[in-house]
Amino acid sequence: xxxxxxxxxxxxxxxxxxxxxxxxxxxxxxxxxxxxxxxxxxxxxxxxxxxxxxxxxxxxxxxxxxxxxxxxxxxxxxxxxxxxxxxxxxxxxxxxxxxxxxxxxxxxxxxxxxxxxxxxxxxxxxxxxxxxxxxxxxxxxxxxxxxxxxxxxxxxxxxxxxxxxxxxxxxxxxxxxxxxxxxxxxxxxxxxxxxxxxxxxxxxxxxxxxxxxxxxxxxxxxxxxxxxxxxxxxxxxxxxxxxxxxxxxxxxxxxxxx
Amino acid sequence: xxxxxxxxxxxxxxxxxxxxxxxxxxxxxxxxxxxxxxxxxxxxxxxxxxxxxxxxxxxxxxxxxxx
Numbered sequence: 001x002x003x004x005x006x007x008x009x010x011x012x013x014x015x016x017x018x019x020x021x022x023x024x025x026x027x028x029x030x031x032x033x034x035x036x037x038x039x040x041x042x043x044x045x046x047x048x049x050x051x052x053x054x055x056x057x058x059x060x061x062x063x064x065x066x067x068x069x070x071x072x073x074x075x076x077x078x079x080x081x082x083x084x085x086x087x088x089x090x091x092x093x094x095x096x097x098x099x100x101x102x103x104x105x106x107x108x109x110x111x112x113x114x115x116x117x118x119x120x121x122x123x124x125x126x127x128x129x130x131x132x133x134x135x136x137x138x139x140x141x142x143x144x145x146x147x148x149x150x151x152x153x154x155x156x157x158x159x160x161x162x163x164x165x166x167x168x169x170x171x172x173x174x175x176x177x178x179x180x181x182x183x184x185x186x187x188x189x190x191x192x193x194x195x196x197x198x199x200x201x202x203x204x205x206x207x208x209x210x211x212x213x214x215x216x217x218x219x220x221x222x223x224x225x226x227x228x229x230x231x232x233x234x235x236x237x238x239x240x241x242x243x244x245x246x247x248x249x250x251x252x253x254x255x256x257x258x
Numbered sequence: 259x260x261x262x263x264x265x266x267x268x269x270x271x272x273x274x275x276x277x278x279x280x281x282x283x284x285x286x287x288x289x290x291x292x293x294x295x296x297x298x299x300x301x302x303x304x305x306x307x308x309x310x311x312x313x314x315x316x317x318x319x320x321x322x323x324x325x
Contacts, residue, residue, distance in 0.1 A: 209296030
């Protein structure tokens with residue numbers, strides 16, 4: 001995999017996570033208190049920095065084959081789960097991921113909670129809402145950076161791609177002060193699901209001892225093949241859907257992250 | 259304490275396994291079979307793509323069958 005492909009894969013995957021984290025922080029800030037939301041964001045980033053400092057060197061010490069086996073397995077599981085949801089959404093069996101709707105739900109929930117000051121934090125609920133959201137999405141960003149970066153021996157480039165994605169999304173979120181609903185998130189999730197699955201298949205098989213025909217070039221076949229298969233499944237599911245299905249799709253839960 | 263441990267375990271189960279345990283189990287079994295096949299003279303690279311072709315439609319079918 002070239003540096004461009006590594007950058008693009010990590011950038012897209014991290015952008016999706018950053019959009020979701022931004023929605024949560026915006027909800028916490030709008031409904032509760034901006035200072036508490038910002039404190040939660042800063043605290044989560046500090047915890048993530050400790051996780052990276054602890055895991056980064058440890059990951060680089062793991063033998064490449066063992067790393068590829070574990071990473072391949074996790075990526076394949078994550079990728080298939082993402083792809084499964086993306087196909088269900090694209091075929092109308094599951095409601096589309098709607099940041100506006102999720103933002104409104106979180107706003108309503110957050111507004112209903114009572115205010116409680118803890119130490120220097122003016123509003124504990126706003127702090128924890130922001131902290132949990134950023135930590136959870138941030139862990140996924142850390143996982144993506146470490147797995148993609150270490151497999152390609154270029155954690156630095158993967159980290160830069162993630163930082164760019166987070167910066168772009170954060171600047172956009174701060175500028176509009178509303179959920180980034182114009183980001184084509186459902187399409188992005190579909191593409192990211194395809195990439196995670198394809199890389200998971202490639203690295204998982206290598207880690208388990210298999211040798212791909214054409215070595216790294218096999219990825220050039222795997223990625224479009226997984227994409228074509230996913231689109232085929234969308235087409236088949238749409239064709240077999242009962243009439244009027246789209247109008248009866250239940251709304252997603254606010255905690256439905258992928 | 260017990261509730262916190264359960265919540266911690268539930269968080270990691272949800273984070274790693276997700277909505278359908280069949281996918282996680284299928285991936286682990288497929289990787290084990292790939293490893294065993296790679297110890298023989300038979301090429302083993304095709305096994306994971308085959309697992310994908312089986313697991314994804316099966317998981318989708320499980321998701322929509324009761325709707």
